[in-house]
Amino acid sequence: MAERITGHTKLIGLLAHPVHHSTSPMMHNEAFAKLGLDYAYLGFDVDNNTLEDAIKGLRALKMVGANVSMPNKILVAKYLDELSPASKLCGAVNTIVNENGKLVGHITDGIGFMQSLKDNDIDVIGKKMTIGGAGGAATAIMVQAALDGVKEISVFNVRDKFWDNALEKIEMINQQTDCKVTLYDLADLDKLKAEIASSHVFVNATGVGMKPLEGQTYIPDASYLPKDVIVVDIIYVPEQTALLKLAQEAGCKYINGKAMVLFQGAASFKLWTGQDMPIDYMKEILNIK
Numbered sequence: 272m273a274e275r276i277t278g279h280t281k282l283i284g285l286l287a288h289p290v291h292h293s294t295s296p297m298m299h300n301e302a303f304a305k306l307g308l309d310y311a312y313l314g315f316d317v318d319n320n321t322l323e324d325a326i327k328g329l330r331a332l333k334m335v336g337a338n339v340s341m342p343n344k345i346l347v348a349k350y351l352d353e354l355s356p357a358s359k360l361c362g363a364v365n366t367i368v369n370e371n372g373k374l375v376g377h378i379t380d381g382i383g384f385m386q387s388l389k390d391n392d393i394d395v396i397g398k399k400m401t402i403g404g405a406g407g408a409a410t411a412i413m414v415q416a417a418l419d420g421v422k423e424i425s426v427f428n429v430r431d432k433f434w435d436n437a438l439e440k441i442e443m444i445n446q447q448t449d450c451k452v453t454l455y456d457l458a459d460l461d462k463l464k465a466e467i468a469s470s471h472v473f474v475n476a477t478g479v480g481m482k483p484l485e486g487q488t489y490i491p492d493a494s495y496l497p498k499d500v501i502v503v504d505i506i507y508v509p510e511q512t513a514l515l516k517l518a519q520e521a522g523c524k525y526i527n528g529k530a531m532v533l534f535q536g537a538a539s540f541k542l543w544t545g546q547d548m549p550i551d552y553m554k555e556i557l558n559i560k
């Protein structure tokens with residue numbers, strides 16, 4: 272790595288807190304090395320208090336761009352010059368591209384999700400999807416799914432702090448796309464069962480299933496997962512959540528969140544470098560089947 276860095280090497284950063292556990296630096300640097308691209312990607316421990324200065328630094332250093340993760344994805348929008356249509360709808364940014372001094376915010380989580388379906392030969396375009404969760408990841412998924420042509424999305428969430436914001440976002444998606452999105456209370460299990468049964472794909476986009484809620488799922492039993500429904504859990508640690516164990520028991524096709532991580536990264540990589548990430552090579556490195 273040190274051998275390939277010169278005075279010409281271009282810098283990309285990850286602005287997050289915590290940052291040191293992230294797989295993004297490894298993923299992007301491996302891809303740069305594989306393709307012989309003269310970029311380096313580093314993680315920077317940045318929180319809401321230091322974000323504005325970090326963005327000023329990014330401009331001053333003429334960095335190519337950055338990824339933005341928790342807790343900065345929403346706040347960062349106000350320091351940028353422009354937002355992509357999906358980013359505007361989500362009210363969040365996970366990728367900054369420095370276009371000759373103009374900082375443009377994008378969100379690639381939803382693109383990564385949709386591409387992870389495609390890569391697994393799952394075609395949800397023109398069909399119905401049910402999503403558990405209405406937080407940041409769920410919003411990015413519903414926005415991109417709606418923009419890509421998914422026909423109908425049923426969203427289930429508990430009545431927590433995400434509820435009102437979800438209602439607002441869903442109204443915007445319904446106004447600005449041809450997709451029909453409806454929000455339901457996750458406590459209504461009969462409705463949840465019926466909506467999953469009439470969907471092509473069911474997605475968990477909540478934190479239920481990972482630490483500190485590892486081993487848990489809000490799906491009561493395998494009867495909620497008809498065999499012909501494809502189950503996606505966007506959690507990637509653990510690789511097989513309690514939901515995916517139920518999906519296996521029910522005989523459903525299922526995938527976890529690792530491919531979404533890869534493809535959201537690939538979409539950011541393309542925005543910065545104009546090149547396609549070497550997907551097969553990265554799948555080997557990330558152990559994605």
Ligand code: NAD
Pocket residue numbers: 380383403404405406407408409428429431433457476477478479481484489505506507528529531532535
């Ligand atoms: P967030 O904090 O924005 O949203 C959390 C969501 O979980 C909300 O909908 C909330 O209502 C729900 N929730 C929390 N506790 C719950 C409970 N006990 N019962 C029911 N619902 C509950 O978080 P986020 O960024 O949207 O992330 C959500 C999950 O998605 C996390 O597990 C995260 O690891 C995963 N994720 C995966 C990828 C990927 O690329 N695979 C990307 C982003 C997030």
